[in-house]
Amino acid sequence: MADVQELTVWSMMLRLLLAVAAGGLIGLERETKHRAAGFRTYMLVALGATVTMLLAQYLSWMVEGPWLHLAKNVVPTDVSRLGAQVINGVGFLGAGTIIVTHRQEIQGLTTAAGLWASACMGLAIGVGFYTCLITGVVLILLCMVLFSPMENAIHATSRSMNIYVELTGIGDLGALTHGIKAQGCTIYDLELNKSGEGGARRLSAIYTVSLQKKQEHAELLARLSAVDGVVSIEEN
Amino acid sequence: MLHVFDFMREMTTLSVVLRMLLAFLCGGVIGLEREYKHRPAGFRTHILICLGAAMTTLTSQYLYLTMQMYTDVARLGAQVIAGIGFIGAGTIVVTRQRRVKGLTTAAGMWTSAIIGLACGAGYVECAIFATLLVMAAEMLLIRLEYRVASGAREMNIYVEYTEADRMTEILQGLRAEKVRITNLEISRRVEGDRRYSAVVSLGNLRGIPAERLLSRLEAMDDVLLVEEM
Numbered sequence: 136m137a138d139v140q141e142l143t144v145w146s147m148m149l150r151l152l153l154a155v156a157a158g159g160l161i162g163l164e165r166e167t168k169h170r171a172a173g174f175r176t177y178m179l180v181a182l183g184a185t186v187t188m189l190l191a192q193y194l195s196w197m198v199e200g201p202w203l204h205l206a207k208n209v210v211p212t213d214v215s216r217l218g219a220q221v222i223n224g225v226g227f228l229g230a231g232t233i234i235v236t237h238r239q240e241i242q243g244l245t246t247a248a249g250l251w252a253s254a255c256m257g258l259a260i261g262v263g264f265y266t267c268l269i270t271g272v273v274l275i276l277l278c279m280v281l282f283s284p285m286e287n288a289i290h291a292t293s294r295s296m297n298i299y300v301e302l303t304g305i306g307d308l309g310a311l312t313h314g315i316k317a318q319g320c321t322i323y324d325l326e327l328n329k330s331g332e333g334g335a336r337r338l339s340a341i342y343t344v345s346l347q348k349k350q351e352h353a354e355l356l357a358r359l360s361a362v363d364g365v366v367s368i369e370e371n
Numbered sequence: 372m373l374h375v376f377d378f379m380r381e382m383t384t385l386s387v388v389l390r391m392l393l394a395f396l397c398g399g400v401i402g403l404e405r406e407y408k409h410r411p412a413g414f415r416t417h418i419l420i421c422l423g424a425a426m427t428t429l430t431s432q433y434l435y436l437t438m439q440m441y442t443d444v445a446r447l448g449a450q451v452i453a454g455i456g457f458i459g460a461g462t463i464v465v466t467r468q469r470r471v472k473g474l475t476t477a478a479g480m481w482t483s484a485i486i487g488l489a490c491g492a493g494y495v496e497c498a499i500f501a502t503l504l505v506m507a508a509e510m511l512l513i514r515l516e517y518r519v520a521s522g523a524r525e526m527n528i529y530v531e532y533t534e535a536d537r538m539t540e541i542l543q544g545l546r547a548e549k550v551r552i553t554n555l556e557i558s559r560r561v562e563g564d565r566r567y568s569a570v571v572s573l574g575n576l577r578g579i580p581a582e583r584l585l586s587r588l589e590a591m592d593d594v595l596l597v598e599e600m
Contacts, residue, residue: 188430195440214434215446222427222447226454230461239464241411241473247458248416248480252423258447259426264433266384270391271426278395278418286406286414295409305558306568309529309598325527325600327556327570328467 142192146263154178154185154260157272158253164279165249180228180250181257184221188261191217218258225254238299239326239341240371249279292349296320297371298342298356305338307364314362318355320344341371373496380493382436387429394425394490397502401483404509405476411462412476417483420458424451424487432492448488455484479505525553526581527600528571534593535567541594544587545571548579566595 158181162174195214203209229247236242252275259267300311308327315322324343346355352370360368379386398421402414427447435444459477466472482505489498530541538557545552554572559565573584581599588597 192440199441211441213446214440214442215431215444218430219446219450222450222454223457224454226457229454230457233458233461235462235464239466239472241462241464241476244412244416244458244462245419247461248419248423251454251458252419252426255423255426255430259430259433262430262434262438264430266387267391267426267429267433270388271422274391274395274422275419278415278422282415282418289403289406289414290409293407293409295407297409304560304568305529305556305570306531306560306566308570308600309531309568309596312529312598312600322600326466326470 142189142196147189150185150189150260150263151182153268154181154257157181157256157260157268160272161249161253161275161279164276165246177250177253180225181253181260184254184257185261187217187221188258192262221254221258225251238371291352294346294349296344296346296352298344298368299371300340300342300368301366302338302340303364303366308340311362311365314359315342315344318358319347321347337366376495379495382432390429390490390493391422391425393495393498394421394487397421397486397490397498398483400502401479401505404506405479410476412480416480420455420480420484421487421490424484425491427451428488428491451484451488455481526573528573528584529598529600530569530571530588530594531596532567532594533565537591537593538569540591541588544591545573545584548584550574550579550584
């Protein structure tokens, strides 16, 4: 066990392989959902983080060892310095994957968070913190795989809802607003947007509503789609 | 520091696993509440962020205590704060009406990460209490939310009327109530009988009950429909 704790060639190779395996495992779940960041992205991020920490340890070892008598000014290096910037950098990457659609729906947050967690795990692998690695992989997989259906279940019947509607014109807003209130919803917010030019002008509205009683969102939308003037209606 | 939690601050396998489980729980609890409110940053996002942050402080401690290396134990954690700030910034959007949305989501993720840092470092007291406070704050806000919404300073009114000049009277009536008209959109029905529909956005409603405005407009001639949005 002492062997893998130290930084030998073998432990270095073991840790890199573990990074690939762990990153791949986490990425596998994302791949099945056809997300932008799939299998290879997670692997690469975990690998990069591991190499960073391996490098940091190597530098620390060199500064305190072979280079000690070669340098004029002996400056000890902080082994966390490189790893710290990994966290920052992957945060940047993650921010870049977040998309806000024209319906003001935010997509890609779970992917960004997953990539970031993968990088943090890579840091742990790089230093040889195997306990953290194993627990981390288990918990992350648990979260990604098991809790996904749970999230969907909560979404389907939650009391809050964002409704995105496309209408033929302002004139239909009254009927729709009345219809929404008739379904037992309290309207917290409304945002109107015009899109398209000329004959294809569409009015789109985003309602933030709260449901008085628990009901299936899909049914509610189906009933509202019967209102005059509604071109399309969906949940954000 | 409560000495009952001393075992959480050592570098034993049990302590490490427990700290990660705590981070998982704290993130899960905050995320669950966010998921119920149908926020973009849900259950899994909060758990992943909290867990990742815990792993960084654990790694720092491992380097410092187990590997006995020369390092500042706060360095990795410091960049978590910056990094999650970036991810949070990605969720903030400024709408056409120049409103900023997504700030609370970003702030929630950021706080979740920092609670994760505390969990990983073994500062269990602070992490648990902070999580409880976040939950308490959110649950209390549910009660306040409706009260804030109905006493809101802004409102949209939808009006339908048949004569074009009616709009001038409507606007005069609203101005007499000392409300500010921030936006007005009028559309005219193309076919069929002449009908105008308008959406009037009002501001500065403090102290003025919505019913008074609505009934004032309803009382006008040629006004077919008045609806609060």
